[in-house]
Amino acid sequence: MARADDLRRLIALAQQFRGPVVDHAKLVQDALAKRTDPALQRERQRRRLARKRAWASRWTTVWALVTAICLVYVVAAFSGAVGDNESAIVFIIIGLFTGTFAVRAGLRMRGLTRAQQSLEPGAGDPLVVTRYALPPKSSLARAPIERLTEAESTLAELLTQISRGASVPAESVEHTRRTGAEAALVLRRVAAQLHAVERARDHAPPLERAPLAEAVRQLRTQLDEGVDAYGSLLAAAGRVLAASSLGAPTQDLTSATDHLAGLALALRDLSPEA
Template sequence: MGPRGRDLIQLTQLVSRHVNGPVAQQIRDRIARRDDPDVRRAREWARLERRAAWASRWMTLWALITVICTVIVVVALTGVSDFKQPVTLALGCGAVGLVSGTFAFRSGQRLRVVRRAQRDFGEAPKSRAVPAASAVLPPRGSVAREPMVRLADAEETLGELLTQLSTGKVAVPVESIEHARATGAEAAAALRSVAARVQAVERAREAAPASERAVLSDGIRDMRRQLDEGLDGYGTLVAAVGRLVVDSPKAGPDRDALTDATDHLAGLAAALRDLAPHNP
């Protein structure tokens, strides 16, 4: 084996030694959280609540279409309005109303099934903080330090906003707040996992021969881009919660923004976890 082969083996061992410790610990923490009965209960409740919300929305939509079609049929057949070919119009709207009424009925049945499951489930789980990964910042000079400083500030802000939201008068479901809190914690853990890999590769780059450093630098830039994208998603969730806190005295706060931001951040966190094993 030549000098180049030995250098590559040493480089691989160095990266593995620095990566496996932090990442393995975070994986163990994540598995422990998933096995926690309280966390599983909160996730199941949030899943039921999302199903109920979608069933209610679809039932309302189909019922509205049915009512509109019924009104048109009545007006066409009674001759109140000067419709051209009222019989044809009445038959067409009647057919659409029949289909939409069937969908509305099915959505109502689905909603009743979900509500029955919620009653069998019991009371909604109380908000519970999910243990976060270690918040030790990367050393100065690391590409990962500035994103982790931003993440620490964003985590603190999100925690304060969610606390205000859960104790305020705004009508936000407890399960939505819990889902946002858990998603934020999981996203933060995924971002810290990427930051740990950045630091490991930075140390490996210092020990690598000059011919290998360019490849490692490219990998560091890619991971920094992933950190920035993840932090943008985290900031979107913080902004959505902040808007709910601001709108709490109003009659109709935009609760859908919280759901959309939470789902977006959950997707980013999943993407970071999927990409982590393939990073340099």
């Protein structure tokens, strides 16, 4: 417990070495990561399609209403109730134009509806992975986070394949996906703290570097353990996919998910918020 308290104090001390230039650089990196995030791009595209579909629906209604009015007038004119045949011909021409526009607007609305539905989250949709900026190559956090990034992409693909089958409940797959995302976020927070302590160590007086170097070692150990646990979840997902394809699903995925959730909770309790 004392070691955990010392580690918290060292990390808090390291946070003081974050200068405004580093903070602005991080903001720029986060903004670029969000801009290229596939999930956000997908959501922006879905909203654009929704707006276009709304306008197509309005124009379909307008043209259809005008066409219906022209049709009623033509029927009434030929029955002798209103106007004459010449005015009926004019309304027939107008109705043909507006009817054509109504059909075109309706077809466009139908196409936009299908495109929008294809972007809606569903069981068969591929699970996207948010892209984050990697730590610098000089940081000990770089290699574990590279492993984590590759593991996230593979896990998303495995869970997509598992969700398309009927052997594993959808709520179990969603629980695994959510737990993996939360654990990855915590691990990236630990990586950011590791890099901060590294900078503090490099700028500290020589006689004060030893405790910071020990904190770097401990954080790297925690990061490696967390990424290894994420890899275990990945392996369990692979076993579940193989077993479900043979009609014999296992409980590996649930066990590995619970283990990873416990580890993420422990890391979150130990590490202060960045």
